[in-house]
Amino acid sequence: MRCVYCAAFIAGVAAIGMLALFDSGSGVPAIAAPPAPADPAAPAEAPKPAAGNADADAWGTVKGQLVYGGPKVPEQKELKVNKDEAHCLAKGPILDHEWIVNKENKGVKNVFVWLAADPNGPVKTLPIHPDLKAVPNQPHVVDQPQCMFEPYASVMREGQVLIVKNTAPVAHNANHIGSALRNPAGNPIVPAGGQVQINLKSDRFPVRLSCNIHPWMKGFVGVYDHPYFALTDANGNFEIKLAPAGNFRIYFWHEGAGWRLAQAGAKGEPITIKAKETTDLGKLPIQEAK
Numbered sequence: 001m002r003c004v005y006c007a008a009f010i011a012g013v014a015a016i017g018m019l020a021l022f023d024s025g026s027g028v029p030a031i032a033a034p035p036a037p038a039d040p041a042a043p044a045e046a047p048k049p050a051a052g053n054a055d056a057d058a059w060g061t062v063k064g065q066l067v068y069g070g071p072k073v074p075e076q077k078e079l080k081v082n083k084d085e086a087h088c089l090a091k092g093p094i095l096d097h098e099w100i101v102n103k104e105n106k107g108v109k110n111v112f113v114w115l116a117a118d119p120n121g122p123v124k125t126l127p128i129h130p131d132l133k134a135v136p137n138q139p140h141v142v143d144q145p146q147c148m149f150e151p152y153a154s155v156m157r158e159g160q161v162l163i164v165k166n167t168a169p170v171a172h173n174a175n176h177i178g179s180a181l182r183n184p185a186g187n188p189i190v191p192a193g194g195q196v197q198i199n200l201k202s203d204r205f206p207v208r209l210s211c212n213i214h215p216w217m218k219g220f221v222g223v224y225d226h227p228y229f230a231l232t233d234a235n236g237n238f239e240i241k242l243a244p245a246g247n248f249r250i251y252f253w254h255e256g257a258g259w260r261l262a263q264a265g266a267k268g269e270p271i272t273i274k275a276k277e278t279t280d281l282g283k284l285p286i287q288e289a290k
């Protein structure tokens with residue numbers, strides 16, 4: 001039997017093969033593309049595409065500032081410390097880290113930010129820039145120096161090892177729990193001066209850390225199976241570089257707020273990332289979950 005579909009299929013494969021030689025954005029053969037003109041407005045530290053990256057037009061930067069949107073900026077209160085006080089309080093009271101809001105600019109620290117593919121869009125997985133494909137070799141380290149996890153909140157890539165160490169003279173736990181299927185609970189003891197190694201998988205919510213010996217201790221580790229994540233700094237700012245241009249989703253999650261925009265933010269907020277530019281989302285209000 002004559003196979004008309006086979007002929008069409010072979011022609012299609014050949015066409016796709018030809019397309020692969022071209023830059024997807026411009027249709028210009030990648031090997032013949034002239035170098036992009038320098039953008040005088042671009043900051044000096046803007047990442048340069050890797051040499052030989054045929055798809056240099058397809059990446060951009062995303063930035064923004066999470067600002068407190070409630071009526072009254074919360075203050076960090078002192079936590080009740082009733083164990084190992086001589087060590088735990090030696091450098092002063094321990095403060096609640098749930099809401100750390102900059103009084104000057106209302107910037108909210110420790111908002112987890114990450115990109116994801118749009119489930120309704122044509123691209124089902126996030127394209128990853130060649131320079132960011134490799135998982136960093138170094139472990140991700142969280143310490144417990146003064147009866148708090150330090151850093152309190154942090155982010156890492158799946159494939160990195162989490163080391164929870166204890167540079168204090170008292171014992172702690174590294175109690176950790178994520179979703180049941182991805183990061184089931186574990187609770188190793190971390191003796192004074194010791195450390196434990198924990199393998200975490202990417203998870204929808206940050207993995208929670210706690211210490212059963214000191215019940216006020218808690219912390220968060222966000223784990224991602226791609227490189228496009230960030231944590232807001234003391235001014236509420238975040239920046240994600242070399243992100244794929246196009247229509248994607250951006251998630252904002254905070255311990256005290258849950259999703260920014262509540263349920264409307266639970267599936268991510270739509271974002272169009274511009275190629276070779278910085279997509280600045282500006283000020284993004286966030287406040288306590290209602």
Ligand SMILES: [Cu+2]
Nearest residue numbers: 172211213214
């Ligand atoms: Cu402890």
